[in-house]
Amino acid sequence: xxxxxxxxxxxxxxxxxxxxxxxxxxxxxxxxxxxxxxxxxxxxxxxxxxxxxxxxxxxxxxxxxxxxxxxxxxxxxxxxxxxxxxxxxxxxxxxxxxxxxxxxxxxxxxxxxxxxxxxxxxxxxxxxxxxxxxxxxxxxxxxxxxxxxxxxxxxxxxxxxxxxxxxxxxxxxxxxxxxxxxxxxxxxxxxxxxxxxxxxxxxxxxxxxxxxxxxxxxxxxxxxxxxxxxxxxxxxxxxxxxxxxxxxxxxxxxxxxxxxxxxxxxxxxxxxxxxxxxxxxxxxxxxxxxxxxxxxxxxxxxxxxxxxxxxxxxx
Amino acid sequence: xxxxxxxxxxxxxxxxxxxxxxxxxxxxxxxxxxxxxxxxxxxxxxxxxxxxxxxxxxxxxxxxxxxxxxxxxxxxxxxxxxxxxxxxxxxxxxxxxxxxxxxxxxxxxxxxxxxxxxxxxxxxxxxxxxxxxxxxxxxxxxxxxxxxxxxxxxxxxxxxxxxxxxxxxxxxxxxxxxxxxxxxxxxxxxxxxxxxxxxxxxxxxxxxxxxxxxxxxxxxxxxxxxxxxxxxxxxxxxxxxxxxxxxxxxxxxxxxxxxxxxxxxxxxxxxxxxxxxxxxxxxxxxxxxxxxxxxxxxxxxxxxxxxxxxxxxxxxxxxxxxxxxxxxxxxxxxxxxxxxxxxxxxxxxxxxxxxxxxxxxxxxxxxxxxxxxxxxxxxxxxxxxxx
Numbered sequence: 001x002x003x004x005x006x007x008x009x010x011x012x013x014x015x016x017x018x019x020x021x022x023x024x025x026x027x028x029x030x031x032x033x034x035x036x037x038x039x040x041x042x043x044x045x046x047x048x049x050x051x052x053x054x055x056x057x058x059x060x061x062x063x064x065x066x067x068x069x070x071x072x073x074x075x076x077x078x079x080x081x082x083x084x085x086x087x088x089x090x091x092x093x094x095x096x097x098x099x100x101x102x103x104x105x106x107x108x109x110x111x112x113x114x115x116x117x118x119x120x121x122x123x124x125x126x127x128x129x130x131x132x133x134x135x136x137x138x139x140x141x142x143x144x145x146x147x148x149x150x151x152x153x154x155x156x157x158x159x160x161x162x163x164x165x166x167x168x169x170x171x172x173x174x175x176x177x178x179x180x181x182x183x184x185x186x187x188x189x190x191x192x193x194x195x196x197x198x199x200x201x202x203x204x205x206x207x208x209x210x211x212x213x214x215x216x217x218x219x220x221x222x223x224x225x226x227x228x229x230x231x232x233x234x235x236x237x238x239x240x241x242x243x244x245x246x247x248x249x250x251x252x253x254x255x256x257x258x259x260x261x262x263x264x265x266x267x268x269x270x271x272x273x274x275x276x277x278x279x280x281x282x283x284x285x286x287x288x289x290x291x292x293x294x295x296x297x298x299x300x301x302x303x304x305x306x307x308x309x310x311x312x313x314x315x
Numbered sequence: 316x317x318x319x320x321x322x323x324x325x326x327x328x329x330x331x332x333x334x335x336x337x338x339x340x341x342x343x344x345x346x347x348x349x350x351x352x353x354x355x356x357x358x359x360x361x362x363x364x365x366x367x368x369x370x371x372x373x374x375x376x377x378x379x380x381x382x383x384x385x386x387x388x389x390x391x392x393x394x395x396x397x398x399x400x401x402x403x404x405x406x407x408x409x410x411x412x413x414x415x416x417x418x419x420x421x422x423x424x425x426x427x428x429x430x431x432x433x434x435x436x437x438x439x440x441x442x443x444x445x446x447x448x449x450x451x452x453x454x455x456x457x458x459x460x461x462x463x464x465x466x467x468x469x470x471x472x473x474x475x476x477x478x479x480x481x482x483x484x485x486x487x488x489x490x491x492x493x494x495x496x497x498x499x500x501x502x503x504x505x506x507x508x509x510x511x512x513x514x515x516x517x518x519x520x521x522x523x524x525x526x527x528x529x530x531x532x533x534x535x536x537x538x539x540x541x542x543x544x545x546x547x548x549x550x551x552x553x554x555x556x557x558x559x560x561x562x563x564x565x566x567x568x569x570x571x572x573x574x575x576x577x578x579x580x581x582x583x584x585x586x587x588x589x590x591x592x593x594x595x596x597x598x599x600x601x602x603x604x605x606x607x608x609x610x611x612x613x614x615x616x617x618x619x620x621x622x623x624x625x626x627x628x629x630x631x632x633x634x635x636x637x638x639x640x641x642x643x644x645x646x647x648x649x650x651x652x653x654x655x656x657x658x659x660x661x662x663x664x665x666x667x668x669x670x671x672x673x674x675x676x677x678x679x680x681x682x683x684x685x686x687x688x689x690x691x692x693x694x695x696x697x698x699x700x701x702x
Contacts, residue, residue, distance in 0.1 A: 031498050035505075038495055039512045042577065045527045046515070048545055052530070063541055064548045101385040105392025112396045113426050120423035132424065139431060141688045142439050143638055145660055145677045149670055150441035151434065153452075176388050185434025188427060217419055218404045246520030248641045253665065265522045269645055272526060279530060279543065286526040290519050297518040301511060 053283035054078055060280040082284035086271075090281065091259050092288050095267035099245060099292075101176050102255075102263055106183035106244045107237055113184065114191030115199070115233065119221050121192070122200035123207055133196065139189040148253050151182060155254065176261070178254040183244050191236055198232035199225055234303045242293050264289040399426070439681075446674035460675035470676075473654035476568055477637060480655060484575045485632040489625060491576070492583030497613060500591055510588065514581030521578070521641035528574045529646055534559040564652040571653060574642050579635065583628045590624035591617060630691040634684055656680055 052065045059077035068077065087093040120126070121133045155178050202225070210220045226233070244250075248265040255261050262270070268285050275281055403422045407415055449456050464470050495513060499506050516524060533544035537557055542548045547557045561567050594617055602612050618625075640657040647653045649662060656676060664673025 028501060031501055035495070035499055035502065035509050038491070039509050042513050042516070042580075044545065045531050045577070046519075049527050049530060060543065061540065064543050064545070066545070066548065097382065097385045101388040101392075104389055105396075108393045109396045112400070113430060116400060116423045117427035120420045124420040124423065126417075126420035126424075129420075132428065136427065136431060139435050141681075141685055142435050143677075143681055143684055145638065145657060146442045146681050147435055147438035149445055149452075149664055149674050149677070150438035153441075154433075154438075176392070180392055181430070182434060185430050188431055189435070192427060216404075216408075217423070218400075221423075242518060246523075248520070248522050248644075249661070252661075265520050265641075268522050268526060272522075272529070272645055279533070282526055283530065286523050289523045293518040293520070294515070297511075297515065 049283045049286055052279060053082055053287045054080070055280065056081070057278075057280045060283075082280045083288070086281055086284045086288060090267070090271055090285065091262075092264065092267050092285055094259070095262055095264045096288065098176075098261055099263040099265075102179050102183075102251070103241055103244045105176070105180045106187075107240045109180055110184040110187040110191050110240060111195075111233060111237055114188055114195050114236075115226065115229070116221065117192050118195035118199045119217075119225055121196050122202075123204075123220075124217060133192075136189055137193045140193065144186045144250070147182075147186070148249075152253060176255075179250060182250055182254055183240075183247070186250070187240050187243070191240070194236055195229065195232055199229055202228055231303070234300075238296060238300060238303050242296065245293055442674045442677050442681075445670055446678045448671045448674075450669040450671055452670040452674075456671065460671045461679075463672055464675050464679055469654055470659060472652060473649075473656050473659045476652075476654055477656045479568060480572060480575070480636045480639065481633045483569070484572050484579065484636045485629045487572075488576045488579040488632060489583045489587075489629055492580045492628075493587050493625070495580070496584045496588035496591055497617065500588065510581075510584065513584050516578045517581045519578070521639070522645055524574050524578055525642050525645035528570075528577070529561075532560040532570060534561075561647055562651050567647065567651055568653055571642055571646055574646075575636060575639060579632055583632065586624055586628050587621060590621035594620050627691065630687050633687055634691065637680065637684060637687075656683075 048065045051068055052060050055065065055068070055077050056079045068074075071077075087096075117136070121129060206224060206228075207220060210224055215223070246265065248269060251263045251266050252269075255263065255266070268282075268289050271282060271285050400422075407419055407422055410418060445452050446460055447455060447457060492513075499509050502509070519527070531545045532547075533542075534547055534557055535542055536559075542551050542557055546560060551557050560570055598616060598620075599612060602616050607615065638657050639655060640661060643649055643653055643655050643658045644661070649655075649658045657680060660673050660676040660680065663669045663676060
């Protein structure tokens with residue numbers, strides 16, 4: 001991604017490059033052609049979806065979306081009604097709010113908890129520090145499928161060991177809280193691991209001098225470590241945000257299907273089940289679920305790439 | 316943030332008592348300190364949890380405005396967690412000084428450990444236990460559920476399909492991603508744009524991607540109107556009969572894999588592109604001056620030097636693919652011979668209500684992931700060390 005920035009300089013620096021516009025366009029044409037073909041193949045499915053979501057029910061049902069390429073100015077076929085229907089009567093507006101209410105805390109909670117733990121693992125002295133850290137990172141191996149059944153039982157009936165209630169019956173199923181905590185737990189090993197790597201690599205001299213000035217660990221953490229760790233925090237935040245926003249499994253298990261709490265992925269999956277052939281609605285619904293992640297993608301691409309590459313080992 | 320008050324007050328009441336004990340025999344108070352550590356690391360998150368829960372429960376029963384409800388949920392979820400730490404810090408500050416430094420690390424680490432214990436360690440162990448129990452998780456049935464996993468026709472098909480997924484998807488996605496990264500690296504302009512177009516599907520959910528592709532594959536029997544799915548549009552345009560793609564066993568499996576390839580190629584491409592750029596230019600130039608063709612340069616110079624990245628990308632993708640559930644769930648609900656392991660787990664546990672079998676499938680998945688994850692984490696750490 002750096003090449004496009006460096007380009008003008010490179011052009012000026014190379015004195016032999018005084019070819020005309022068309023000559024340059026002709027250069028390396030097989031490579032350009034191959035790249036363009038792949039890009040077009042990758043984009044077509046999404047483009048088709050987007051176009052169809054703005055076409056009337058009749059238009060979608062009677063002709064393929066690609067026919068608009070020959071008659072784009074036939075305005076009778078264009079409409080915003082699909083979005084209107086999907087947002088109100090199919091409940092996507094509500095689901096969008098629910099998704100926000102699930103995703104934002106489910107991103108903030110694990111990051112906060114992980115950042116405190118990462119600081120302690122890096123800069124505080126205590127017994128068992130190394131063992132605890134290794135144990136936390138080791139939990140990366142556990143896929144979240146391993147946790148679903150017991151957690152669902154824990155939420156609905158608590159946990160009893162030898163007749164003693166160690167975890168009370170909270171009836172958490174179907175609440176945002178159930179999903180926040182589940183996502184926080186599932187995201188924590190990776191978050192601790194990544195943030196520990198970053199926070200642990202900060203120069204020890206700043207922390208030592210802050211200590212000499214009489215700052216407590218809490219002050220050092222909030223005033224020094226957090227501002228210095230913004231890149232790492234942002235990368236993980238974006239990864240976790242997208243992970244939670246795009247998740248269907250955890251929402252399906254812990255939120256249940258009631259329309260008042262369901263998130264966008266559930267709403268889309270249900271629409272697919274109940275009105276699987278109404279493509280004018282399905283395409284609009286699908287696009288609503290994608291709007292926010294795509295915005296994040298285009299606005300914060302650098303953090304996004306870093307977050308996804310770093311987050312790829314998540315369990 | 317009013318929720319912080321009561322919780323701080325609670326702990327303040329508890330604090331003076333141990334304080335007195337410590338003043339009486341300050342040097343040998345190891346047990347008390349250990350007790351306080353335990354208290355601080357366990358009690359505070361638990362109390363905080365109840366405060367948050369109460370705040371939310373209060374709202375749950377109200378017929379409140381949706382927007383207001385969501386806003387309150389956000390405030391509680393976002394600020395509650397930070398308030399928890401501020402509260403704990405205040406409590407620790409009130410402890411005698413010699414205890415403070417001993418307790419403080421556990422205030423920082425405690426919540427993470429509690430959360431992991433409740434949400435990963437306990438459930439994982441419990442799942443293994445449940446996998447030896449019957450449908451309701453009550454009676455011991457020994458290895459019966461595992462016997463089921465490895466004899467049931469659908470389960471065997473799901474294992475066969477998953478093996479297909481983990482071979483085909485990473486192979487194609489890594490190959491295309493690598494080829495694209497290598498080609499686009501040679502362009503002088505448009506590289507960033509081309510790469511972000513390939514990477515874009517990574518931002519889309521599996522459910523969203525499934526809808527995108529179900530539309531591409533959509534089918535109408537002949538005589539029931541024009542084909543509106545792209546694939547059948549092209550197919551009939553070439554003069555063939557329209558095909559109901561998702562019902563064509565076993566090819567429908569390949570069509571589902573295409574979705575995963577579409578989603579994951581960008582990931583492979585971004586990482587491999589970074590690796591290709593890290594290959595020193597003078598080595599490439601030297602090879603070219605020695606008369607190597609571009610193909611030779613790629614296979615003899617570039618590929619060996621990015622091999623470790625290729626391994627990381629492949630193993631990561633294998634794990635992602637093993638856990639794929641949403642795509643099959645949305646596209647075919649596991650019918651027409653498209654079952655995969657992770658989808659079977661949810662089906663048995665959630666739809667068919669057999670906890671024991673669901674748990675057994677989860678354990679099998681877990682055991683299959685462990686070796687790959689270990690390779691991956693080790694590689695990842697090595698990469699981090701180089702970076």
